[in-house]
Amino acid sequence: MGDLDGRTFLITGANTGIGLETARALAGRGARLFLAVRSEERGRQAIEEIATQTGNRNLELLSLDLGDLDSVRRCAETFLATGAPLHVLINNAGLAGAHGMTASGFEIAFGTNHVGPFLLTALLLDRLRLSAPARIVNVASVAHYNASGIDWNAVRRRTRSFTGMREYSVSKLANVLHAQELGRRLDGTGVTACALHPGTIASDIWRRVPWPLRPLMTRRMKSPREGARTSVYCATAPELAGETGGYYVDCRPQAPAASATLTLAGELWRRSSEWTAAGG
Template identity: 50%
Template sequence: MIQDLRGRVAIVTGANTGIGKETSTALALRGAHVFMACRSQGKAEKARQEIQEVIGGQGRLEVLPLDLGDLESVRLAAQQFINRGLPLHMLICNAGLAGQKGITRSGFELAFGTCHIGHFLFTRLLMDTLRASAPARVVVVSSKAHRHVKDFSLEQVRQPTRSTGGIREYAHAKLANLLFVSELSHQLEGSGVNVYALHPGIVASDVWRSAPALLRGIIKPFMMTPEQGAATSLWCATSADCAQESGLYYEDCKRSQTSTLARNRQLAQELWDYSERCTAR
């Protein structure tokens, strides 16, 4: 059971559906002030109202407009939050997509730009707030799909999605999430801000809405509910059991092992430097 979170402030990206919505509900139920950072304000507001009906007078929910594929939107969302003068105790980078093809408004392959670059910039812009709010946590939803990547190339990330169903690019984006967490944990070492990556399970959520019908049919029998999928995110964000850990990867609310490539410190530093250059103004 999650402890009392009154007085704690959280941002959850992709909070209007699936794991993000369940995560927001659970945090608010225990008294947290939750910012639902979403691309569609209409869908986010509808979800906020639905959650409010569930939680009653517990917690507080607000919508924060955020399009992770548009770096100007990311900058604006971060500044809007900073302008509130609030602490930030939990940043949950949950938003993602799978099975979609294209390129973001900011010129990155769709999955990489949304899952990694957008979250990278958003987190960087909020790092001072996180440090000032310590103890605080950054939780990044990755995937065991990262294990399918055998060779990570930054040359691909400025090109539109090429693989059938976008699955190869999705795996690369989820590997980028892990490399980001690895390097971020070093950047924040000693600050009181801990960083976590996780595989939520194969969850029946809108992240798969654009995947090929054949793929959805194959994986559907093995899917978890969004509530089950949110369990590890919530554990990483709130559990005392992992309060002294940082830079690690979790499945089923326990530590797990990443691929060898995900543990490559040089690659993590290269991705960090590349991401910094790409998001610099």
Template identity: 45%
Template structure:
């Protein structure tokens, strides 16, 4: 994957949630290939170690590191930010990529699991890192959206503090809708700053988020994780995306 950008020659500090697999891994590889310092934030230290080794071998970039992050725990989000701050580095690019689809339950704090992971965890992470991003401006925030975000006609707030219902698809759609609303709100609040906030939908990707996504490559459906990361990388690095652009 080749990304042509004038920013490629300048090292950026990047944080990619879910950077250990799928689109997140391909995004981390693309950012590392451009010479950036990349942090991948995810739950599993073992999976992160394997991903980091792969990224380093693939790109020749040793500046790839792991941040423990469980988006279903607000305490874990706070610890992740505290650990990142201990590096005393700027933050130029935040990619809110991680997500779950059909998991059921509640978060550590009692919120519905899908919404709490996909939206609430990313909301807190972004909020706590916002000062870092402002100090490092020009900087960028990228939200991984979905076309399912267009399906809800409203938000049933009562469902967000209960265990995942049988119709989990509704909660996934609401979580992605909330990310779009967050994108819009942040873009308005940061309108006079050099922090841009964009949302992109990568399309149907042959990822591991569901069994159907995992099987899709054998059925000739969807696009590869590498192709799915292209829009994220373009949004993260191209000069064309220094203003709000929502693709969904």
């Protein structure tokens, strides 16, 4: 029993890094958790580890590949069929430094980090509304400050920058814009939304950085456990009830990039709805 007893959370990418630590922290407080992951094996290992450590057996696995919109639809259907309420959706899963396109035809960072989560959120919105008070938490990044806007052609073709970081920054700007627009559209429904930067964290996100650069880079970074703090805060802090559309760093609100404008958020919403046929 804990203070989150009776509350249901769905966390994407909960098998490793910040997502795993977020799941562990919430499970330790008695929450019911759905872990949406792309590898069933790694997901089961995470569940076993969390259950053993916290004693919480209210943990369920959902299969999800955010780069494949059919997989996103199946994941949402499977969750909705359980009949469970949804109090908090944490759009945590993401990748950086990859090159290519998703199965659904988007630049790989944009498709995985924004388009998939946009559709998942849209498909779960009615359940969130029914479960209100409810929250949507987008794990964005300070990297969004590096994006001055969104090139609508670039998000439909292969990654072009050498490091992939230009495309990653755009995808994280999209996470911030998505939370802002959700905040406006869900005003008065009891469902709030926010975006956050977890800190610079020594997680698997650096998996594409070649050795020996990787250990040198990650040595001074914070742990995934520290990285989960702001996610857990945004997902559970009572003082955030009624707060919506904000961007948080170190459990405090912070102004997002100047490029996160109302107009761009509206345009991203319109295009994302068209791409995913999610309505809205």
